[in-house]
Each structure stands twice: as structure tokens, then as C-alpha cells.
Amino acid sequence: MSFIQALDQHGAWRKQFALRLKLLSEWLIDHELMEPGVRERLDQLHAQVKNDKITVAFVAEFSRGKSELINAVFFAGYGRRIMPASAGRTTMCPTELAYDAELPPCLRLLPIETRLQPQSLLDWRNAPNKWERVDLDVNDPKQLAKAIHKVAEVRRVPVDEARALGFWHDEIPEDNPLPGADGLVEVPRWRHALINMAHPLLKQGLVILDTPGLNAIGAEPELTVSLLPQAHAVVFILAADAGVTKSDLGIWRQHLGSLGDGQASRLVVLNKIDTLWDALSSPEQVQLQIAAQRADSAEILGVPMDQVLAVSAQKGLLAKVNRDDELLKASQLLDLEHALGDRLLAQRRRILSAAVSAGVDALRGEAGRMVRARLRDLVEQIQELDGLRGKNAGVIKQMRLRIEQEQADFDASGAKIQAVRSVHLRLLKDLFALLSPSHLKAEVAALAKQLKSPGIKLGVRRAYDHTFDRLREDLDKADRMAGEIQSMLEGSFKSLNAEYGFSLQAPSGPQLAAYRKDLDLIEKSHLQYLSLGNALRLAQPEFAERLARALMSRLRVVYDTAVNEVELWNKSAAAQLDAQLRERRRNFTRRIEAVSRIQQAASGLDERIRELQAQQAALNQLEAKFGELTEQLMAASEDEPADEALVA
Known part of the structure; x- marks a missing residue:
């Protein structure tokens, strides 16, 4: 299979999976299962597939x-x-x-002079607004080619300007462009180009x-x-x-x-x-x-x-x-296309499939717990009402008073639940601080200062080692903190389950230690600039400044990704607790309404029990259908795209 065919197949798989996600979303909304936690998981899955x-x-x-x-x-x-x-x-x-899709077809060009600025x-x-934009007509190959040819444009500048831009090195004359008769040298006109086309x-x-x-x-x-x-x-x-x-x-x-x-x-x-x-x-x-x-x-x-x-x-x-x-x-061009398809897309598909499967599994857990909580509440109501058969009005009245008292006690327990939230948020605040941009900037400050210092930087390798050792220690510390929060969350959920009959289950904690690998790759990619061969280039303040900015930019991406993982974990836990609190309050309302109807009509008891049993049967079918839909979604994350009918 050529690369283009393999990419077409990969695209068809993504579209098919996105359609299944959309159908599942509509089904969850129709059956009132689209709680915030479930929506968060669906949005994450959709973004993973759409933005891959x-x-x-x-x-x-x-x-x-x-x-x-x-x-x-x-x-x-x-x-x-x-x-x-x-x-x-x-x-x-x-x-x-x-x-x-949010941009028109265009070529955007960043002027080379931006290298002289700190961003x-x-x-x-x-x-x-700092980029020069050229609109593209993707249906006119001649205009398209002419516009894109701008990436080949150059400027002729004095040696001093070329030196400031990073294209002239006094210490490495063999790498310098040849000056013209006018003493000017040729440098690129643009620093970077972005082409957006459909x-x-x-x-x-x-x-x-x-x-x-x-x-x-x-x-x-x-x-x-x-x-x-x-x-x-x-x-x-x-x-x-x-x-x-x-x-x-x-x-x-x-x-x-x-x-x-x-x-x-x-x-x-x-x-x-x-x-x-x-x-x-x-x-x-x-x-x-x-x-x-x-x-x-x-x-x-x-x-x-x-x-x-x-x-x-x-x-x-x-x-x-x-x-x-x-x-x-x-x-032999097709040999290259086949190699790209076999190596790149097969590997990318495996990575995406694994991530999507994990997301579907988490989604199944989020919505499945909600369905089981509703089933448990229905069973309790049926058992409660079945116990009233043959009882007089006084017993039924006492039951209503007992339910109302349970509701009042539950509402009063809000302080305890809020205390759990407060402890959780306080610990999270410390974790977020450790992964914050300001903390990262402080950790890298000493290295950045040494990089920007004038002259040959003999101790820069040691500074790199110390900085990355501290960053790895930070990630290890953050991972331990996340583990402690996870243990606290599991203990709190277990206590709430025992006291209030919830079915809370702490979501899997973030694996922050995994980001050490990203740090290792960043450190390794920088080492090329710390060799003796690059000592003269590194001595140039402008180049060292660009290197420091590039390092900070790459590290920020890693830390932002880690923060996003922690935020998703936190939202999942909070959404699950909120969902079960809402279900419990609805349950109290339904139980009181049922007893009120029974008090008003002698035949109301049997009628209400039949209604609840019908709801129980429908909910059992709902659970089975949800399991079927998520199984199909899981299978779709692993199967090759096909023209099979989608389950509505």
C-alpha cells in the first residue's frame, strides 16, 4: 500500500470513528446520560481523533x-x-x-527580522498580524506555485546585519556566504513559512x-x-x-x-x-x-x-x-511511499488506537457508574414500596417522614463532602504550582542567564545537567504528589460510598513520571550545541538568546501537557461526585413523590411498583445497549476502516 493510500485509509478510519462518537453522543443525550464527566471524555476522544x-x-x-x-x-x-x-x-x-479549516487558503510568512526580537x-x-499573508487559489496550480515560490526569496544585507541575524560567523569563515562585489551577503527573506491549503x-x-x-x-x-x-x-x-x-x-x-x-x-x-x-x-x-x-x-x-x-x-x-x-x-518512488505508509502510518495508528481505547474505557466507566447508580436506586425503591404491602396509612406516613429525614440528613452532610473537595483542591493547588510556568521559568533561569552571558561558555554543560536534573526531580515530586492525592481520593470515595451508598470510583491518576522521557529527548537534542565544535557559535549572544528561547518554548509544551492531564483527572473526579450527588437528590424527590401518590390512592402502591419495575427493565436494556455501543466503539478503534453499517 502506498503512503497516499495508507493515509486515505487512516483518514477513513478517523471519519468513521468520529461518526460513531457522534452517534453515541446523541444516544447519551437522548437517554439523559450526558453528564459533565461523560461529556469531558467524549470531547477528549473527539479532539484526539479530529486533531490527530x-x-x-x-x-x-x-x-x-x-x-x-x-x-x-x-x-x-x-x-x-x-x-x-x-x-x-x-x-x-x-x-x-x-x-x-478555520483559515482561508493562504501563505503566511514571518520576516527574518523577527530573529532580532526576544519572542x-x-x-x-x-x-x-506579524506575518505577511498571501491568499492562495488552490484551484489554480499556476497561481499556487507562483505564490509559494516566495519561500525562496532572499535579501542582500551588510555583513553586520547578517551576523546579527545568525548567518555570518567570524569564527567559522568557511560556513559564511560569499559577499558580492558590493560587500552585501545573501540571507533568507523569511524566518518561517506556513502554508494552509485544503x-x-x-x-x-x-x-x-x-x-x-x-x-x-x-x-x-x-x-x-x-x-x-x-x-x-x-x-x-x-x-x-x-x-x-x-x-x-x-x-x-x-x-x-x-x-x-x-x-x-x-x-x-x-x-x-x-x-x-x-x-x-x-x-x-x-x-x-x-x-x-x-x-x-x-x-x-x-x-x-x-x-x-x-x-x-x-x-x-x-x-x-x-x-x-x-x-x-x-x-522507485513507490518504494518510498510504501515505506512511509508501512513505517509511519502503522506506527501512528497503533499509538492513536491505544490512546482512543483507553479513552473509550474511561468513558464506559463514567457513564456505566451512572447507569448502575440509577439501577441501584430503583431496586431500593421497589424493595421499599414492596414492604408497604398490607400496611396502614400510619405506617406509610411514617415512611414518608423517614425519607424526609434522610433527605435532610443528606443535605446537612454537604459540609463533609465540601471538606473532601477542599482538601483535594488544596493538594492540587500545590501540584499545579510545581508545574506552573513561573516555577518552570525559575528553574531554567540560571541556565538561561549563563547561556546569555558573553564569551565562551565553559560551564554551560554543567548548568544544563543541573537544570535538567532539577526538572526531573520536579516531575518525580509532582508524580509522588499526584499519587498521594490519588490515595486520598480513593480513601474519601470509599468512605462516601460506605456512608451514603454511592458507587464512586477514583479515576486513574496522571502518570507524570512518563514526562521524564520528554525531558530526556529535549536535553539530548540540545547537547549538539554544547560540543566544542559549537563553542564559537554559542559564544554569540544572539544565537545563545535564540537557543534559550527555544529551550523554554519546548519545555513549556511538556509542562502544559502535564497540567492538562492533571486537570482532566481532577475534572473527572469532580464530575463523578457531582453526578452521583444529583442522582441521590433526584432519588429522594422520586421516593417522596411515590409515597405521596400511595397516600392519595389505595391502588397507588401496586401501580407505582409496576412503574418502577418497568423502569428497571428499561434501564437494564439501556445498560446492555450502552455496553454494546461502547464495545463497537472499542472495536472501531482497533479495526481497519470498513463500509459496515453503523449502529444507531
Whole structure:
């Protein structure tokens, strides 16, 4: 299955699952089961499936055919090049292609001058008025290609300005661009580009990250410590005739070799194999050359050979446009698409399926407890009324007085329940403080100060180690605090269950220690900048400032995610308690109404018991139906998409 077919299937699965969620939501509303806790779980599930993104980053030195490969894999349907792929330098700034239904088709460009200001790239994303916007006509390939070509624009600036922007290094002259006769040097006009368009693949959640060459990557730390590590797959492109050059190896070692353990999500592509097609060489000899280059590249980069593929992006694009199956086969482009589909989407589907299954299980627990609480109340009412058979009016009156007294006692117990809430919230306040932006900023302050200090930073590695050790200690402490709160919650729920007959069950606590892995990956991605080879670059105040901002931005994402998990846990516990309190108050009202009807008519007792028994039977059917619907939802999270009929 090609990548495009696999992505289509993944998109169909997401749509099918979203439809099942919508039907379940309507069913829960119809049967008055849509309590806040249940709605929270449904909203979370819907957001997980709807907002799931699959990011593929393309990384290469200049002139490796990276943009052409993107055209061939994703945009051949336009019948022409969409990404700029002419000779020489093309994409000069990191470019993201994605789809947001709330925005019109457009290209947004962040001026390169924003590097001189203190905001991080994440901050600039939240300031849309600072970006230059160009509207796109997705139905006009010519206009689309012309507009997107702006990502290749450059400016000519004095050396001092290039130095301030991070494109000129006095200490590393061999990496500097060549000045023109006028003394000016060429730098990218834009710092970052965002393309929003309703391409079928982008609408299904694909995000394409196109990165420029080594100098531009190194000048934007946020790209290498944030965007690349979060990509689900990285396609590293080499030239088939040259193999792994010194600059290619520099990109790999500095920016890709530290992306963590997910090496299966990294593919190496030897592009331009058509340059090896030689009329004086037989097809067998050409294939031997390609195989030798693959083996050499795999050995140098330290990856399995099956992760190194050889293609001709230009011939593959031409073959797709001209519908030339023979040329397409020779280009070997489909081998790359199959590898992307098999490695990336299969892995992403497993991760999403596991998350969705856990969410469905939590949803089943939330709504299931509510149904069982109603069933228990009905059984108690039936038993209570059945005990009145043959009793006189005085006994019935005493029963009403007893129910009213129980209701009064229950209302008076609100102080105890509120005390449980208060203790819970006080402990949570301490936990949130430990994960707050202000606490994070304080923990990173010493490191940020050292990074921004002038000159060679000899002790910066030690400062990094100390900072990340403290952050890991913070997460461990937060995890212990969450465990203590969980134990308190379980004890409080157990006490309330025994005293008031509730069926409360504490939701699973947050696993905050798991975020240590995210910290490890961030630390590892930064270590490349602390080597002796980068000492001179790190000595530059502007670069060190950008590195500090990138670090803080990435850490903030991890802490925000942890806080969101704690908030969901807290809301789930509170919503469950609120739901059972409401059910208990409704139960008191129904019991008093039943006794009142019996007092007013002698035949009311049998009639009310029959009504309750009918409600009990209906509720049993409701519970069975809910179990059936959630079983189907659970199965849908694991099955391949199919055209099966949905259960209404």
C-alpha cells in the first residue's frame, strides 16, 4: 500500500470513528446520560481523533532535490511543480504545509527580522498580524506555485546585519556566504513559512515540514530542538551520485542523530538515481552502483539498509504527470511511499488506537457508574414500596417522614463532602504550582542567564545537567504528589460510598513520571550545541538568546501537557461526585413523590411498583445497549476502516 493510500485509509478510519462518537453522543443525550464527566471524555476522544496530525519532515543540504521529492510524493496531481524546485537554492526558510479549516487558503510568512526580537517562534505563531499573508487559489496550480515560490526569496544585507541575524560567523569563515562585489551577503527573506491549503492529504491531518540547508537549520535552534524532534517521520535526502558528503554528515550528526530512539521513523533517501542511468552501463550495473551507495550510506549513518532507499524524484514526478507506469517503476518512488505508509502510518495508528481505547474505557466507566447508580436506586425503591404491602396509612406516613429525614440528613452532610473537595483542591493547588510556568521559568533561569552571558561558555554543560536534573526531580515530586492525592481520593470515595451508598470510583491518576522521557529527548537534542565544535557559535549572544528561547518554548509544551492531564483527572473526579450527588437528590424527590401518590390512592402502591419495575427493565436494556455501543466503539478503534453499517 502506498503512503497516499495508507493515509486515505487512516483518514477513513478517523471519519468513521468520529461518526460513531457522534452517534453515541446523541444516544447519551437522548437517554439523559450526558453528564459533565461523560461529556469531558467524549470531547477528549473527539479532539484526539479530529486533531490527530502526522508530521513528515524533509531534511537535506541544498540542491539534494528535497522540494522536488515533496512535489513528486504529494503534489503530482496538480500536473506541475508546486514547491519551488529549480536549479540552485530553493526553499530558503523552514516551511510547514498543513490544513486548518478555520483559515482561508493562504501563505503566511514571518520576516527574518523577527530573529532580532526576544519572542520565540511559538510566540510568533500566536501573533498572526506579524506575518505577511498571501491568499492562495488552490484551484489554480499556476497561481499556487507562483505564490509559494516566495519561500525562496532572499535579501542582500551588510555583513553586520547578517551576523546579527545568525548567518555570518567570524569564527567559522568557511560556513559564511560569499559577499558580492558590493560587500552585501545573501540571507533568507523569511524566518518561517506556513502554508494552509485544503489538499486532500493535508485535510486528513498530514503536516509536511520542508527544511532548508545546514546553515539555515543551525541558525534556528527552535527548529532542531522543537519541530524536528516532534515529527513522526524524518526523510533525510542525499544525492545518489555523491552519497554522504561532509555537509550531509554534519546535518545528520548535529540535528538528526539525537532525535531519540525512534530510528524506524527515519528514512534516508538517495535521490537523483537517474544521474546514474548511463547508456554505457547495463541496468544490472546501474542497480549494483545504487546498491553499493545504499550500503555505504547505511554504514556511515549507522542505520539498517532497509531504511535507505534510492529514488529519482524528478522522474517520478514526470511519470505521475504523464501517467508513465514504466518510468514510475524505474524511479522507485513507490518504494518510498510504501515505506512511509508501512513505517509511519502503522506506527501512528497503533499509538492513536491505544490512546482512543483507553479513552473509550474511561468513558464506559463514567457513564456505566451512572447507569448502575440509577439501577441501584430503583431496586431500593421497589424493595421499599414492596414492604408497604398490607400496611396502614400510619405506617406509610411514617415512611414518608423517614425519607424526609434522610433527605435532610443528606443535605446537612454537604459540609463533609465540601471538606473532601477542599482538601483535594488544596493538594492540587500545590501540584499545579510545581508545574506552573513561573516555577518552570525559575528553574531554567540560571541556565538561561549563563547561556546569555558573553564569551565562551565553559560551564554551560554543567548548568544544563543541573537544570535538567532539577526538572526531573520536579516531575518525580509532582508524580509522588499526584499519587498521594490519588490515595486520598480513593480513601474519601470509599468512605462516601460506605456512608451514603454511592458507587464512586477514583479515576486513574496522571502518570507524570512518563514526562521524564520528554525531558530526556529535549536535553539530548540540545547537547549538539554544547560540543566544542559549537563553542564559537554559542559564544554569540544572539544565537545563545535564540537557543534559550527555544529551550523554554519546548519545555513549556511538556509542562502544559502535564497540567492538562492533571486537570482532566481532577475534572473527572469532580464530575463523578457531582453526578452521583444529583442522582441521590433526584432519588429522594422520586421516593417522596411515590409515597405521596400511595397516600392519595389505595391502588397507588401496586401501580407505582409496576412503574418502577418497568423502569428497571428499561434501564437494564439501556445498560446492555450502552455496553454494546461502547464495545463497537472499542472495536472501531482497533479495526481497519470498513463500509459496515453503523449502529444507531
